[in-house]
Amino acid sequence: MTIRTIGVPMDLGADRRGVDMGPSAIRYAGLSATLDDIDRSTVDRGDLTVPHAEERDPERAATNAKYLPEVEAICTRLADEVDDTLADGALPLVLGGDHSIAIGTLAGAARDAEIGAVWFDAHSDINTPATTPSGNVHGMPLAAALGLGEFADTPWANAPNLSEENVAIVGLRSVDDPERERIRDSDVTAYTMSDIDERGVVDVTEEALAVATDGVDGIHVSLDMDWLDPSHAPGVGTPVRGGVTYREAHSAMELVADHDDALRSLEVVEVNPILDSHNETAELATELAASALGKRVL
Ligand SMILES: NC(=[NH2+])NCCC[C@H](N)C(=O)O
Ligand SMILES: [Mn+2]
Numbered sequence: 687m688t689i690r691t692i693g694v695p696m697d698l699g700a701d702r703r704g705v706d707m708g709p710s711a712i713r714y715a716g717l718s719a720t721l722d723d724i725d726r727s728t729v730d731r732g733d734l735t736v737p738h739a740e741e742r743d744p745e746r747a748a749t750n751a752k753y754l755p756e757v758e759a760i761c762t763r764l765a766d767e768v769d770d771t772l773a774d775g776a777l778p779l780v781l782g783g784d785h786s787i788a789i790g791t792l793a794g795a796a797r798d799a800e801i802g803a804v805w806f807d808a809h810s811d812i813n814t815p816a817t818t819p820s821g822n823v824h825g826m827p828l829a830a831a832l833g834l835g836e837f838a839d840t841p842w843a844n845a846p847n848l849s850e851e852n853v854a855i856v857g858l859r860s861v862d863d864p865e866r867e868r869i870r871d872s873d874v875t876a877y878t879m880s881d882i883d884e885r886g887v888v889d890v891t892e893e894a895l896a897v898a899t900d901g902v903d904g905i906h907v908s909l910d911m912d913w914l915d916p917s918h919a920p921g922v923g924t925p926v927r928g929g930v931t932y933r934e935a936h937s938a939m940e941l942v943a944d945h946d947d948a949l950r951s952l953e954v955v956e957v958n959p960i961l962d963s964h965n966e967t968a969e970l971a972t973e974l975a976a977s978a979l980g981k982r983v984l
């Protein structure tokens with residue numbers, strides 16, 4: 687199946703500028719050659735146009751959901767792109783940009799199918815404008831997609847055919863208090879780093895994939911590069927110590943590839959080249975995308 691790359695140079699959902707250069711850094715790291723190597727035909731659709739923060743009214747950055755009108759415009763376009771890509775029989779590979787873009791990817795992937803989602807992340811990204819400590823929308827995409835809290839009133843942000851029962855978050859180690867409560871009150875399945883310590887990444891990821899794929903047409907896999915330990919992925923805006931290792935990340939992505947019949951869309955987000963060292967986080971993002979799409983040693 688053809689892979690269609692969609693770049694979203696978005697940083698309005700995150701506090702730190704620089705994550706808008708993520709798609710470019712990932713391409714520079716050799717994404718298309720790497721995917722060609724594994725016999726996946728790829729088409730690059732280029733980047734969506736994202737306004738610069740400097741062109742916007744600074745007032746928009748002073749709310750409890752910064753630049754939400756811009757996030758809405760971009761995610762609405764991204765949802766259309768993802769939906770068109772799927773309608774053409776291709777697999778969307780979305781390159782971020784900050785994690786707010788998952789609102790668009792999920793909405794597009796869930797437009798014509800029941801979907802599940804596996805969320806590889808240090809954070810649970812399930813805040814709402816009422817609970818966010820930062821106002822950054824990249825901390826809210828799961829709540830938005832699931833229509834939780836204030837997002838119940840913003841249909842553009844919801845993924846119509848995604849239910850909590852089919853959402854699994856893997857690798858948590860930074861959860862805000864209201865997020866903890868929301869996860870407890872929901873049917874979302876969440877695995878912390880302690881679960882990975884105790885059970886191993888293979889067991890946990892297998893279970894997460896089973897949760898996500900149960901009874902649905904396909905799954906979305908969202909890979910936030912801060913899922914990895916900052917020693918392997920220093921180029922992210924919100925690093926948290928104690929993440930998965932290089933090897934663990936590859937094992938998990940190889941398990942995703944084992945479910946290629948279910949994989950409907952893949953997204954790699956939060957690569958921030960200005961915080962990176964010699965593009966190593968973008969290179970790792972490229973490698974991990976390739977593992978998720980079927981690259982093997984032998
Ligand atoms: N996609 C991310 N990197 N999210 C980080 C979120 C951090 C924090 N929980 C917040 O809401 O601001
Ligand atoms: Mn994160």
Ligand SMILES: [Mn+2]
Pocket residue numbers: 785807809811824910
């Ligand atoms: Mn995230």
